[in-house]
Amino acid sequence: MKALTKLIALCALTLSLFVSNNANATTFTFTAIPDEDESQLRTRFEKVALYLEKELGVEVKYIPVKSYSAAVTAFRNNQVQLAWFGGLSGVQARKLVPGSKAIAQGYEDQFFKSYFIAHYSTGLAMSDSFPDISQKTFTFGSKGSTSGRLMPQYYIEQHLEKKPQQAFKRVGFSGDHSRTIAQVQAGAYQVGAVNYKVWESALAAGKIDTNKVKVIWETPAYPDYQWTIRSGVNAQFGEGFADKVQAVLLNMNNPELLKSFPRSSFVNADNKDFEPVLTVAKKIGLID
Amino acid sequence: MPQLQQVKNTHYPLGYWQKVTVLIWLIALLIIPFADIEIVNFDPLLELTLMAQGLMAPDFFATEYLFQAVIQTINFAIIGVCLGLVLGAPLALIYQHPIVSSCCAFFRAIHEIFWALLFLQIFGLSPMTGILAITIPFAATFARVFHDIINQSSDSPLESIDSRADIISRFTYGKIAQVLPQLMAYTRYRFECALRSSAVLGFIGMPTLGFYMETAFRQGNYNEGAALLIIFVTLIGTISYWCPPKLMMVYFIIACLTLVDIPAVDSSLLVRFISQDILPPALVNVGTFAEVQWASLTTWFTDLLVEQAIPGGIATITLALLALAATHVVTLNAHALASRQLWPTPLTWLGQLILLIGRSVPEYILAFIFLMLLGPSMLPAVIALAIHNGCVIAYLAVKQSNAIAPQQMQMSKFNQFNYHIMPNIYPNMMALLFYRFEIIVRETAVFGILGIMTLGFYIDSNFSEIRYSNALVLITCTALLNVAIDILSRRLLKFPKSSQTRC
Structure with missing residues (x-):
């Protein structure tokens, strides 16, 4: 027994040598949460880090986060200097760190949209006008999501002229777009709002039974995901650093890297592009 | 009749x-x-079938950095429990004071997740956040339970100790010696709880097993989720084999050595948190x-x-x-x-x-x-x-x-x-x-x-x-x-x- 105990201790000590981490104050750190497929985050984004490191000539590190609010916090606390934010989280972050700039967005993000999806038992079908969904049960995605929460809630309030809590029989937050699809498909909620890209790729992957759940409405286009860089990076990493990062991001054309986000390419962006998101967030009371 | x-x-x-x-x-x-x-x-059947399939074919290789996640889960738990003991055990001695006991009750009442969400604003995604989130409620619990155990112990050994002995010796040999096995047993049980808490902290971003577990279940990767659950249940079920009480100190030292690096604490964040963030x-x-x-x-x-x-x-x-x-x-x-x-x-x-x-x-x-x-x-x-x-x-x-x-x-x-x-x-x-x-x-x-x-x-x-x-x-x-x-x-x-x- 004693020998066994010693053996365990020895193994533990040896193994501990393999686990090491080091961070550096001069490391340029970024974070990103893709809107679909969050598996193998580090493995995938460390490749992006490697690309940035090669192009920028500074040490680049990726840190994985769990939620948009965690990404905003990390950005605000200068734990990350660059972040791939959703529309809403980007606006929140730039408001908290004045001088921060949106420098690039996904090509698709210039005209993003959300789908409203419904279980077949509701009898609702695709229409161009806002569907009659009052007093149904409804699920958003994650609380901080632009496509799963902010924009759908805005259009609901516009058309039904009520807060979701009053307009629906039950309101839920599934926490994730693929959950929203699964829950509406299972009938747990009658209607839901989902990121159109997640829907399209789940459809392509054969994960959706269109006899059970279908798209009934799509929102008008709005801007969504973008790269935001923190104010003060020029002081920390040298004059013109922000512009350099912008150029490097816009030039990222390796399909494997782009697939992690997943976007077809990155295009120019500006803080002004996201004014609509800020206005909507203020209107529904998510930002004061 | x-x-x-x-x-x-x-x-x-x-x-x-x-x-x-x-x-x-x-x-x-x-x-x-x-x-x-x-x-x-x-029709929950579709999702249920997927879950059952996941459980039947757990995929142990789907999770990146799995070994690190296991190590960090244990590290947070061990360091959290040890610091909880260091803070909680002395508090147990003055727990009868109403201020101490109500403070402890208050701290205990706040879930680890909320402690972590608060500390996240001050320390960011640093291990400090996870460790403190475990330490504080655990210290408050140790204070109460140790106090109860000591209180319920018999006074008779005290009578057999020479009355000239100093108060510390009297207390140590008359009281603590008597309940030591109970204190140890309880600490061991709390270690199991700490492992669970440590995993749960992963749900909000700490680099423990929970981080991957939450993602896997939320995104419907049940093969990966099932594998993580099996690893976690095995870890808890075999505590007595891999963490005998004698080795606790050894593990504590290893835990400190293998912990993710703690970035320097930025005191301005603390100031900002107190002077701005939490103000109405x-x-x-x-x-x-x-x-x-x-x-x-x-x-x-x-x-x-x-x-x-x-x-x-x-x-x-x-x-x-x-x-x-x-x-x-x-x-x-x-x-x-x-x-x-x-x-x-x-x-x-x-x-x-x-x-x-x-x-x-x-x-x-x-x-x-x-x-x-x-x-x-x-x-x-x-x-x-x-x-x-x-x-x-x-x-x-x-x-x-x-x-x-x-x-x-x-x-x-x-x-x-x-x-x-x-x-x-x-x-x-x-x-x-x-x-x-x-x-x-x-x-x-x-x-x-x-x-x-x-x-x-x-x-x-x-x-x-x-x-x-x-x-x-x-x-x-x-x-x-x-x-x-x-x-x-x-x-x-x-x-x-x-x-x-x-x-």
């Missing part, structure tokens, strides 16, 4: 514990009509006391109370009371399932395995599975809480009931169990249940993050909307609610002083 008549008519009053049991159920039955426990699901909107940017707009401050507070704290509080209490009754059922059944008094030993191993799974799988994951099965109401949370807590209580109760000597009478095993073992163990079981009630109330918080509208839901919303002042008020409400429930249940129940139960 008249004598026989008398025997027939003898009226047996309900015993104390029978009354308590009836009361729990009466309350639950009264609440049910008002609770949201609707089953709304048309009406007080930010206010220079002098005279400038304070009392009207807007009052409106802010009233709105928060009426729109969030009160509905959240009601949902929290409803959920907790229903879960209490459901836990009672699960406890009785799970205890019977694994009792050596009822089954031959090999069969009890199976029972023990069920208890291990029931108490190790995080409630969040359990609730998630039942949510897919039963639809979004309070029901999945009730069931998840009942399974988890019922299995914890049953696990502790089985340990006690296995030690009871069977009566030497001609009696079937079934009768023996029901008329000898159960009456013996029941008071302890109920005391554990009520101790666990405090934990049930704080655990309702986790379901808020899953979308069940307890106080935890509103706290989580405020964190995601970056309204820390609101979140802090609601966290305080949660803690006060918990303390109030604790005091109330103690007053109502008046536990016999000698009951030495805790979990």
